Amino acid sequence: MTQVKQKVFVANFEELRPRIGREIMVDGSKIAVFRLLDDRVKAIGGVCPHKQGPLAEGIVSGEYVYCPLHEYKVSLLDGKVQEPDDGCVATYETAIEDGKVYVLV
Amino acid sequence: MGREKLLLIGNGMAGVRTIEEILERDAAKYEITIIGEERYTNYNRIMLSNVLQKKMTVDEIITNPMQWYNDNGIKLVHHDPAVKLDTDRKQVTTASGACIEYDKCIIATGSRSFILPVEGAQLEGVLGFRTIDDTVQMIEQAKHYKRAAVIGGGLLGLEAAKGLLDQGMDVTVVHLEKWLMETQLNEPAGNLLKQDLEKQGIKFLMEKRTTRLRGTTRVEAVEFSDGSVLEADLVIMSVGIRPVTGLAKEAGLKVERGIVVDDFMAASARDVYAVGECAQHNNTIYGLVAPLYEQGKVLADVLTDRPTEGYKGSTVSTSLKVSGCDLFSAGIIHERDAIKGIEAFNGLTNSYKKLFIQNNQIVGIVLYGDTSEENRYYKMLRDKLDISALNPVTLLASAAGEASSSVADWDDADTVCGCNGVTKGTIVNAIHTQQLTSVAEVTRCTKAGNSCGKCKSTIGELLTHVLGDKVTKAPTGICGCTDLSRDEIVLQIHEQGLKTSKEVFQALNFRNAEGCSKCRPAINFYLNVTFPQEHQDEKESRFVNERMHGNIQKDGRFSVIPRMRGGQTTPQQLLKIAQVAEKYNVPLVKVTGSQRIGLYGVKKEDLPQIWEELDMTSASAYAKAVRSVKTCVGASFCRFGTQDSMGLGIKLEERYEYIDTPHKFKMGVSACPRSCVESGVKDFGVIGVENGFQIYIGGNGGTEVKEAQLLTTVATEQEVIDLCGAMLQYYRKTGNYAERTAPWIERLGFEHVKSVLLDPEQSKALLAELDEAVAGKRNDPWTEVRNNENREQELYTVGRV
Numbered sequence: 001m002t003q004v005k006q007k008v009f010v011a012n013f014e015e016l017r018p019r020i021g022r023e024i025m026v027d028g029s030k031i032a033v034f035r036l037l038d039d040r041v042k043a044i045g046g047v048c049p050h051k052q053g054p055l056a057e058g059i060v061s062g063e064y065v066y067c068p069l070h071e072y073k074v075s076l077l078d079g080k081v082q083e084p085d086d087g088c089v090a091t092y093e094t095a096i097e098d099g100k101v102y103v104l105v
Numbered sequence: 106m107g108r109e110k111l112l113l114i115g116n117g118m119a120g121v122r123t124i125e126e127i128l129e130r131d132a133a134k135y136e137i138t139i140i141g142e143e144r145y146t147n148y149n150r151i152m153l154s155n156v157l158q159k160k161m162t163v164d165e166i167i168t169n170p171m172q173w174y175n176d177n178g179i180k181l182v183h184h185d186p187a188v189k190l191d192t193d194r195k196q197v198t199t200a201s202g203a204c205i206e207y208d209k210c211i212i213a214t215g216s217r218s219f220i221l222p223v224e225g226a227q228l229e230g231v232l233g234f235r236t237i238d239d240t241v242q243m244i245e246q247a248k249h250y251k252r253a254a255v256i257g258g259g260l261l262g263l264e265a266a267k268g269l270l271d272q273g274m275d276v277t278v279v280h281l282e283k284w285l286m287e288t289q290l291n292e293p294a295g296n297l298l299k300q301d302l303e304k305q306g307i308k309f310l311m312e313k314r315t316t317r318l319r320g321t322t323r324v325e326a327v328e329f330s331d332g333s334v335l336e337a338d339l340v341i342m343s344v345g346i347r348p349v350t351g352l353a354k355e356a357g358l359k360v361e362r363g364i365v366v367d368d369f370m371a372a373s374a375r376d377v378y379a380v381g382e383c384a385q386h387n388n389t390i391y392g393l394v395a396p397l398y399e400q401g402k403v404l405a406d407v408l409t410d411r412p413t414e415g416y417k418g419s420t421v422s423t424s425l426k427v428s429g430c431d432l433f434s435a436g437i438i439h440e441r442d443a444i445k446g447i448e449a450f451n452g453l454t455n456s457y458k459k460l461f462i463q464n465n466q467i468v469g470i471v472l473y474g475d476t477s478e479e480n481r482y483y484k485m486l487r488d489k490l491d492i493s494a495l496n497p498v499t500l501l502a503s504a505a506g507e508a509s510s511s512v513a514d515w516d517d518a519d520t521v522c523g524c525n526g527v528t529k530g531t532i533v534n535a536i537h538t539q540q541l542t543s544v545a546e547v548t549r550c551t552k553a554g555n556s557c558g559k560c561k562s563t564i565g566e567l568l569t570h571v572l573g574d575k576v577t578k579a580p581t582g583i584c585g586c587t588d589l590s591r592d593e594i595v596l597q598i599h600e601q602g603l604k605t606s607k608e609v610f611q612a613l614n615f616r617n618a619e620g621c622s623k624c625r626p627a628i629n630f631y632l633n634v635t636f637p638q639e640h641q642d643e644k645e646s647r648f649v650n651e652r653m654h655g656n657i658q659k660d661g662r663f664s665v666i667p668r669m670r671g672g673q674t675t676p677q678q679l680l681k682i683a684q685v686a687e688k689y690n691v692p693l694v695k696v697t698g699s700q701r702i703g704l705y706g707v708k709k710e711d712l713p714q715i716w717e718e719l720d721m722t723s724a725s726a727y728a729k730a731v732r733s734v735k736t737c738v739g740a741s742f743c744r745f746g747t748q749d750s751m752g753l754g755i756k757l758e759e760r761y762e763y764i765d766t767p768h769k770f771k772m773g774v775s776a777c778p779r780s781c782v783e784s785g786v787k788d789f790g791v792i793g794v795e796n797g798f799q800i801y802i803g804g805n806g807g808t809e810v811k812e813a814q815l816l817t818t819v820a821t822e823q824e825v826i827d828l829c830g831a832m833l834q835y836y837r838k839t840g841n842y843a844e845r846t847a848p849w850i851e852r853l854g855f856e857h858v859k860s861v862l863l864d865p866e867q868s869k870a871l872l873a874e875l876d877e878a879v880a881g882k883r884n885d886p887w888t889e890v891r892n893n894e895n896r897e898q899e900l901y902t903v904g905r906v
Contacts, residue, residue, distance in 0.1 A: 015899050018644035019619075020652070023709075024904030025770055054563050054661035057649040059622040066622035068649040073621075082255060 005093075005104040013099050016041070021056035021065065028104050031092060032056035033103060034076055035067065041096060042076040043103045045089035049081060055089070108136045111408070112197060112207035114187045114352065116141025118150055118215025119381025119397040120167055126405030128177055134409060137179045138205055140197065142186035145237055146171055151394060151524075153240045154261075157268025159874075160599035162838075163237055164857070168555070190356035191372035197336045209408060212353055212364060216346040216382040216392070221256065225318030231340045241309055244870075246339050248271035254278075254327050254337035256315055258285040260423060262343035263298075266307050269341070277308040277313060277335055279327065281344075289423045289434035293450065294473040295458050300457075301430050310335065348383040348390060363390045368415030370404040380404050386416060388578045393421050394524045394556055407898050422483060422523060426478065433479040435487055436469035437461055444468060447497045451475075458501065464494040484519055512563050513570045521563050524556035532564065536571050543588055544568065561593050562613050569614075583842070584623035586615040591841045594628070598635050606632065606646055626651075627842035630729070633765060634837050637878035650727035653900065654886045655712060657727075658705065663712060665691075665704040667721035668762070668885075671736045671754035671774075672700030678721065685718050699735050699771065701726065713890050722885040725763060729843070731770045731833065734758045735783075739776035739793070747777035748793025753822050760826055761833060763883040764875070767840030767849070770833065785813050788846040789829050795820070798825050800857070802832060803850035811847040814855055817863060831868040834875035835861055 008026055010037075011031070016022055016035040023046050024031050030046030032055040047056050053069030063076050073082040074089060081087040093104040111127070113120045116139050124137060140387060141147075147169040155161040174181045182199060188724065189198040196206045218233025220226050230246065233239055247253070247269055255266045258280030270276045278285075284295030285302075299309055314330040318340060327335045336605050348363040359365045359373035364387030370378045370386075380400045382392055391397060396419035406413035422435035438461060440446050446469075448459035456474025460467050467486045472479055485492065492500060512521070517530030535541055535551050544564045548554040554561045565588050582588040589597070594613060603609045605627045610620055620628065629646040650656050655663035669678070682702055692706035700725050707715060716723075724733050734757050737743065739750030754774040773782035776793040784790030786806035790813050792799045797820040804813025835858070840849045850858050861867050890897040 008904075010904055011902070015896075015902075017645065017899075020900065022902065022904070024906065027906045051659065052661070054657075057653070057657060057661070059616055059625055059648070060645065061619040061621055062624065069659065071622050 007095065008105050010043075010094075010101040010103055013041070013096055013101050016101060019060040021058065021060065023056035024103070025052065025104070030054070030056070031103055032065070032104075033094070033101065034060055035101075036060070036063065036076070038048045041094045043092040043099055044074065044076055044079050045091075047089070048072050048074065049087035049089060050085065059066050108134065110133035110206060111137045111209050111211070112205055113137070113139045113211045113213060114190070114197060115211075115213035115215055115381070115383075116143065116147055116181070117213060117215045117381065118147065118168075118394060119401060120211060120214065121147040122398050123211060123213065123380055123401035123404050124179070127408055130405055130409040130411060132177070134778050135209070137177070138182060138207075139174070139337065140182045140185065140187045140199060140205070142184070143236060143238070144184045146174065146181070146183075148237060149556060153237065154264035154268055155599065156237075156240050157243060157265065158599075159236075159268075162594075164452065164861070166237075170355070176711070187352055190352050190377075192356055192358070192377055195376065197295075205723060207376075210378070212372065212377065212379040212383060213381045214349040214352065214383045214660055216348045219314060219345045219347045220342050223315060223317050225320060225324060226342075228318055228320045229323040230320070230338055231324050231342065232316060234261055235346070243269065243339075243341070244272055245866075247274050251275055252277075252337045253339040253341065254335055255341045255343060256327070257343035258282070258309070258311075259343060259345070260289065261288060262309075262341070263302065265270055265341050267302070267305070269339070274339070275308075277310060277337070278302075278305075279310045279313050279329075279335065281312065281314055283312055285309075286432075286434075289438065290432065290473070291438055291446075291459060291471055291472075291748065294432065294434075294459070295470050297455060297457055297473050298430055298432060309663065312541055345845045346382065348385070350383055351382070353379070361385055368403075369407045369413070370400055370416060370418065371407075374662065378404055378407070387418055389418060390422065391419060393423065395419060395526055396421060398525055411748055413540070418802055422470075422479075424479075431472075431474060431476045433472040433476040433483075435479075435483055436462075436467075438469040438471050447501060449501045460500065462492070467492060480515070480519065482842065484516075486704060487520075495572040512566045521567065522551075522553035522556075522560045525552045527551050528551035528773060529567065532567055533571055536568065542568070542572060543590070544593055545590055561589065562597065565589055566614055583627055583713045584621055586610075586617045586621050586624050587613060588666050589613060591627075591631075595631050595635065598631060598897055604632070604636060605641075606643055614828050620646075622648075630767065630842050632880070637882070651729070653708070653709065653712065654723055660706075662706045662708055663717055664726070665707050665712065665719070666697060666701050666724045666726035667719055668724040668733065668758075669701055670758040670762075671734055671751045673736075673751060673755065674702070681719055681721070685715055688718070689715060691782055697726065698853070699726075699733050701733055707814050710901055713898050713901050716887040717891050721887075723887045724903050729768050730766055731758075731761045731764045732772070735771075735773040735787075737781040739774075743776060745779060746793070747795050748776045748798065748846070750774040750776035750782075750791075750793055753791065753793075753798075753825065756822065757826060757829060761830065763885065764833060764837075764879050766833060766837055766844050770836070770846065772829070785811065787813060791825055796820065798822070800825060800828060803855070805845055805847040805848045809847070814850070816859055827872055828862060831862050831871040832858075834871040834878070837875070837878075854880040 010033050015039050018035050018037050022033045032046035033043045035041050048067040050072050053061050053067040055065055057068045058065040066073055079089040079091040095102045149166045149168050152166040185199045185201045187197050188200050196654040198204050213220050218235045247799045253263050253269045253274045253276045255278045258278045266276045266278045284292045285298050316330050317328040319326040324340050345775050350360045350364055353364045354360045364379040364383050365388055366371050366379050366384045370380055370727045372379045381397045389560045400416050402414055403416040424433050444461050444463045446459050446461050461469030466489050470482045515529045519529050521529050532559045539550055541547050544561050547564050554564055569693050625646040629643045631639040644652055673872040691704045695703050697703045734754040735750045736754035740746035772789045773784040774791040775782045775784045780792055784792050786804040790801040797818055800816045801813035802816045
């Protein structure tokens, strides 16, 4: 069975500042979207599995974000929390079309 | 039998290094006395240009504090030059009349700036650039005078020129020759250097012979042999140095240009030796630090009866400490008969290299713009490598990408620290045998990195290479990304002129190319303090609180705490706060720990609108910055109050609000010793007394309770305010990011901080520096968001689907 994904508009690409996250709410759940320094755009679940910190507000370094509450380091590629902590968040595909950034949910 | 008496005349780098070498070999052999002319204990003279260029303070360049002399049982005859040496009676007399006997005597009197013997050279405002006193005087004069002429475009002259430029002066360098640094550079490299320095704002007059300095009491202008004139109210003479040999000459020692010594550093009288810039070995006088240290080692061997081959002379290499002008020079750098050069110029990067070759060996090197290969070439030169197999193109081609550029592949004999002649092998050995895990420890044990400091990143690389992951445990690294301490990083930011965190991470080989949540805000802060005008604050490197201007709560919502200077508010403000709290369903309204009112649990997207409706400014209650000032009601209402504590608190807040500090900076002003605002546990606490104000610093009421210490008592509010500014700037300059003032003061020593803040000169300079650094930056961030400056409001957007 295949599930059709919904394309959700996040922001114009130019509005996203490199390494500063943007949070969107889709059907009540938070998604954190990041424009990396190399202009790739990544999206992961917006809530840290540790104490529900808002990942969109974290410091972004390379392909990781650090949760602002207790510095859990979360991969923006596979959503995994890095050692010595553990846990993971969802990841979402992103698309950029005509300068507009979308998340596929 | 008593120990032999060893007397060192000259308390400078070469002499004291020799003593250190002797102590290392045999600490018990001698009873040591050092005679010093200057007011300071031994300091790193090379770093004077960094002091002038505002990269370091005088305190930071002292290499041997008084403690060192005490710890090693060395008697220091301070600020009292030797005036007579009697080699028959074996005694030395000082200016104050003290007579000191010796068994062995080392002369290390160094050299002085050569002052051109022209008319007017004695005028006020004509200085050399050689000592701390010279430097302090230059900094002082730069405040009052505008136009500086630096006579001499050599190494020291250019560093002085850059320093005076950084001190805000209009600077012209006057040079006799056709191009700059003619003894170290050839014409093309000298011209590139001139272009780069011109871009930085230094002016040049080339091929000018100074004939006279004009002026009545103070210098007003410099006259040249071609009749032209340059107006100047400060003249720095940096045409060269002359060895100080008067004492030796009068004592009958053999003196030519310098004190003549043999391979074992012995002068012509029995038991008298000379090292350093005053010594002439094999017709050569060295003015750079590496040869002087080599001489010191030889002499230490001699004086502790160790076998030595003696001193054989040195090949010298030079680099310039001016940001943005990387150059390296070594060996013979002019073509003649058998010496031919090959060169390459890269117009894209404005870099130039030339190698001088004789009999298939490199005998000289000039690199400008890109000095990354200095080690590769220097190695070929030193090892007299036969290069006949290499054609000029391969020789000049960059080795970048080849393994040889990594320190891991260097030979053990390769030099890591040029100043101190420390090889890779020595460092690796020390890392293993003494279990070293940080650059600072390597420096302490091997001396590598303690002079110009340029090699510290290489040492860091070497540590990682040897220890792998273990090195991350080194306590000095500021985070897992680096082994460098805060001081080392800040020094390199200055040294290499690193202007963005990206450059810092790259140049200092951070393990994560973009840093981590610990070092990113720290580096951003250090850059802001180091280059207040040039560094663009990096919002993406700020912790969320400082990026969003509110304190993030455990559920991701924020707090809003408006500014009420001194804890004073008005009915109008209270009404507004009440209205906003009601309208936005703010879950909690609370009086904060520092006498403000906080709205807690505000949604991010509501922040700009709430700030708009409050029409108040931010109290910075979330930032590593100057926080609000707590006050008691004071003399205007309290029957015990002696001073207007509210008034002073408001003034302090107004004067220093929105200034970033390494960690939060809390203040309190009480009007009497009952200290209702608990001034005794504040970073800066004031207690009003009958005759003025007591100032307490370094207190902390949280995490680790620390009682503040009494700094001083002053008479006026203005003195309180000025001292506060001086302390803020000193804390900003020397504090580790996220270090409160209590551990900061503990680390630096209360007496030291006190001596800096209570020295009128230093205090004044710090305050001026603070004002300059924060000019135009103390803006209310809420207002900036409300006005949507730099599209700030985008940051508060949350998409909803």
